[in-house]
Amino acid sequence: xxxxxxxxxxxxxxxxxxxxxxxxxxxxxxxxxxxxxxxxxxxxxxxxxxxxxxxxxxxxxxxxxxxxxxxxxxxxxxxxxxxxxxxxxxxxxxxxxxxxxxxxxxxxxxxxxxxxxxxxxxxxxxxxxxxxxxxxxxxxxxxxxxxxxxxxxxxxxxxxxxxxxxxxxxxxxxxxxxxxxxxxxxxxxxxxxxxxxxxxxxxxxxxxxxxxxxxxxxxxxxxxxxxxxxxxxxxxxxxxxxxxxxxxxxxxxxxxxxxxxxxxxxxxxxxxxxxxxxxxxxxxxxxxxxxxxxxxxxxxxxxxxxxxxxxxxxxxxxxxxxxxxxxxxxxxxxxxxxxxxxxxxxxxxxxxxxxxxxxxxxxxxxxxxxxxxxxxxxxxxxxxxxxxxxxxxxxxxxxxxxxxxxxxxxxxxxxxxxxxxxxxxxxxxxxxxxxxxxxxxxxxxxxxxxxxxxxxxxxxxxxxxxxxxxxxxxxx
Numbered sequence: 001x002x003x004x005x006x007x008x009x010x011x012x013x014x015x016x017x018x019x020x021x022x023x024x025x026x027x028x029x030x031x032x033x034x035x036x037x038x039x040x041x042x043x044x045x046x047x048x049x050x051x052x053x054x055x056x057x058x059x060x061x062x063x064x065x066x067x068x069x070x071x072x073x074x075x076x077x078x079x080x081x082x083x084x085x086x087x088x089x090x091x092x093x094x095x096x097x098x099x100x101x102x103x104x105x106x107x108x109x110x111x112x113x114x115x116x117x118x119x120x121x122x123x124x125x126x127x128x129x130x131x132x133x134x135x136x137x138x139x140x141x142x143x144x145x146x147x148x149x150x151x152x153x154x155x156x157x158x159x160x161x162x163x164x165x166x167x168x169x170x171x172x173x174x175x176x177x178x179x180x181x182x183x184x185x186x187x188x189x190x191x192x193x194x195x196x197x198x199x200x201x202x203x204x205x206x207x208x209x210x211x212x213x214x215x216x217x218x219x220x221x222x223x224x225x226x227x228x229x230x231x232x233x234x235x236x237x238x239x240x241x242x243x244x245x246x247x248x249x250x251x252x253x254x255x256x257x258x259x260x261x262x263x264x265x266x267x268x269x270x271x272x273x274x275x276x277x278x279x280x281x282x283x284x285x286x287x288x289x290x291x292x293x294x295x296x297x298x299x300x301x302x303x304x305x306x307x308x309x310x311x312x313x314x315x316x317x318x319x320x321x322x323x324x325x326x327x328x329x330x331x332x333x334x335x336x337x338x339x340x341x342x343x344x345x346x347x348x349x350x351x352x353x354x355x356x357x358x359x360x361x362x363x364x365x366x367x368x369x370x371x372x373x374x375x376x377x378x379x380x381x382x383x384x385x386x387x388x389x390x391x392x393x394x395x396x397x398x399x400x401x402x403x404x405x406x407x408x409x410x411x412x413x414x415x416x417x418x419x420x421x422x423x424x425x426x427x428x429x430x431x432x433x434x435x436x437x438x439x440x441x442x443x444x445x446x447x448x449x450x451x452x453x454x455x456x457x458x459x460x461x462x463x464x465x466x467x468x469x470x471x472x473x474x475x476x
Contacts, residue, residue, distance in 0.1 A: 045193035053082035145169025288389035323354035
């Protein structure tokens with residue numbers, strides 16, 4: 001709210017201030033034109049209000065004008081004073097200090113009452129006015145007349161201007177109403193200042209938001225560049241790893257293919273070994289069976305040799321009996337003398353034959369004994385051979401079983417090797433795709449880098465354009 005002083009009206013100059021007087025009306029019109037011009041050309045709120053207060057003080061010939069502004073439900077001094085040069089600062093110090101320190105609630109004192117009613121008020125002598133809070137300091141500083149004018153904006157009092165005189169004040173209703181136009185011009189100044197402040201705030205907020213957006217854009221660009229650097233390093237590392245994987249995969253594929261080839265060769269060789277083992281089993285089985293048959297044959301020979309020895313024993317006994325018979329015949333032939341000579345010859349021959357039979361029988365017995373020992377030894381050897389062939393057959397059968405198992409393992413390993421080859425080829429294909437993806441990522445990174453540079457340039461251009469736009473808005 002604003003306060004200002006209106007010139008005191010005494011009976012001597014009532015005629016000069018009457019709106020019905022041509023000179024007075026011309027003065028009022030000049031005042032209103034000047035106030036209107038100030039309001040139209042105002043660039044600074046406080047300076048414009050001070051100019052309006054000074055214009056009113058000059059018109060009314062009142063030395064003091066002051067302004068109060070509203071803040072919520074209270075009015076406080078705006079610190080804007082129009083003071084005549086003939087009044088010293090010391091003469092007005094107490095009243096001015098109290099005015100600036102006093103805060104009026106709505107409806108309180110002169111200022112609060114004018115703010116609530118929204119109508120101008122004229123007080124002839126404030127030192128005699130009940131409810132005038134600054135009456136004592138006004139009296140001590142020589143102030144008496146007072147005029148307070150509301151400044152209304154949008155139907156609400158936003159300020160009050162007050163004017164003081166050292167004389168008693170008298171203003172008629174028509175002049176009060178006419179001077180109400182001054183409050184409207186002050187309201188225009190305040191409104192324009194509010195609009196300017198609002199526009200400045202809007203422009204500042206807009207600029208801050210845009211600059212904040214530009215800053216965020218710059219930060220995003222920086223982050224993008226950092227991310228691109230990280231992505232580039234990651235791509236290089238991935239490319240290096242991909243190359244190493246490709247080489248390893250190629251080497252592994254070659255090794256696995258070699259293993260698969262060797263396993264196929266080993267599988268064929270094991271199949272041959274298996275077949276040979278099967279044949280060996282059959283051969284050892286046949287040989288074993290033949291050895292067992294020979295063993296049985298030699299056992300039969302041993303039995304027959306034993307029978308032959310028995311027969312030789314019988315022949316030897318018969319030869320011994322024949323020898324005894326020949327001896328007896330020789331004895332009988334000798335007894336009969338000449339008549340027994342022929343019988344003696346026969347007995348001699350029989351005895352000789354008996355000796356030859358005994359000799360032959362002894363030789364045959366000796367030969368049969370040697371043959372029996374040989375047959376016995378051969379039978380034992382054949383028995384060992386049969387036992388060894390049985391063991392060999394068992395080992396051949398076990399070898400055949402192991403060979404079959406090894407062949408199955410080779411088949412399984414070969415199958416796994418084939419699967420590993422297929423997987424290794426897939427890994428190789430994947431590495432190719434990874435390399436393609438890395439190349440694509442490098443291309444995208446390059447494009448993003450160029451886009452980041454463009455964004456940075458566009459952000460700078462946007463910032464410059466916004467600054468220029470805000471400058472144009474502020475000077476409008």
